[in-house]
Amino acid sequence: MMTPEQRYFFDLTGYLHLHGVLSESELRPAQDAAQRYIDTPPDQLPEGFRIDLNREHFNWYLYAFAFDKALERLTMHPQTWPILLELTGGKPRLGGGNMMVDVHGKPFHPLHSGRESALRKGQPGWRRSFVKDGKIYNNDLVFFFYLTDVFPGDGGLIVVPGSHKANFLREHHYFYPESYTADGGYNDDYFSTEVPEGVTNFTPRAGDVVIMSEHLTHGALSWEPKDRDRRFLTLRYGVQHIGPSDPFPDGVKAQLSPETLELIAVRDFKDHKEITTRDTVELTL
Template sequence: MNGILNEHIPNETHQFQFITLDPVFMELMAHPGTLRIIRTMIGEWMRLDHAYGIQMDRLTVERGHVKPNLHGGPRHDHGEHQYQWFDGKMYNGLIVVMYALEDINPGDGGLICVPGSHKSNFRYRPPVDSHLVANPSFMAGDMLIFTEALVHGTTTWTSDQRRRALLYKFSPGYSAWVSSDGLNDVRAIAANDVQRDLLRPPSVGKRTPVVIPEG
């Protein structure tokens, strides 16, 4: 995947579009193992809301692309970011499926979060350097899934190596964080029923579940 992205994405770019560059990114969107996890978080009427990639180096902050920050949290963004446990089942709003394409070692920076904050009953975002903030490490190929109700963000990248990750964001079938019109180009290249089902606009009435292949 890095080989494909290297051909299309300049090194200094912080955020980029990738899903239409090669069929492999569509296949990753619809990976059956990942979809089964997503189903437990937002239900079998799941849909892809949007996707983008991010990359960072030591100069990303200096270029003004991003500042150390925390955002998200319960009921943020018009109440869309949510986590609830009801009758033995988990319910979420927008969730993030992140694939690390490069190793991220302890202390490198990049993704930060406040573990457990998705269950909070009041708004609280600590300082970025608080002891409550975690900076997880990854090996290339690792996947992380989290709800946008989790307070999370970015801190300064300190490694000499590049940070690069792909983010697929999924919503329950009734919800859209961004306009579904932005997926028109992606729908045009959908190769099978699972991909097409994941790219449907949001709706409730008569919406059928996404059928996840075995394997």
């Protein structure tokens, strides 16, 4: 369940910033697990896991949600679980769970959204969002679980509030004119920490969660601090009846508890996942 105020805010803006979601006893082990993943030499990772330090906008720790139970538990955290159930109409599917680490020197991550890319490609929309019976439905969601602090002026996540239901397509030169190249690609030589009118920058603390619709136009400012990075687990959720049927390597799935295996499973629309009948889900170890 969402509170009426959360429904109002998410409908209006396309996001929710939840403060202090992780308790100290949840946060510390999650941070330790993240550090362990970062410190693991790539050739010693468990089968299926992979580190990609060559992505232009951040370092990427693939399938981090499955790397440790402290991270896996976040996929069905007691505070975000009811919100996820409501937004997906009780039919959630976890489709991705990488950790991103943003470090000084990575370029600005230009504004983008799943909705805009679909519109640009002229794709008929399977990305749906509507309100029915007083509830918001959204089949394309991202939950960012912050493991480190972001302070004003640091940079990091930006969104265009309300853009999840924009009626006009944003052109590439809006807000950050230099951030795209003439042919519509990302300009990897562009750096900015500016927050123009109409854009919101987030300063989550470790243990906060930012929930947003993938329809929302978002990106990231260049990361200013040289002595701190920005670490967050990116949990991407859709609905159970929309694939891809199997996005996770066998080695990754081998680490997961039965509850999480059910969460990632593709199912018929009419089915009810057993986990969705529970208010809180404990992982079987």
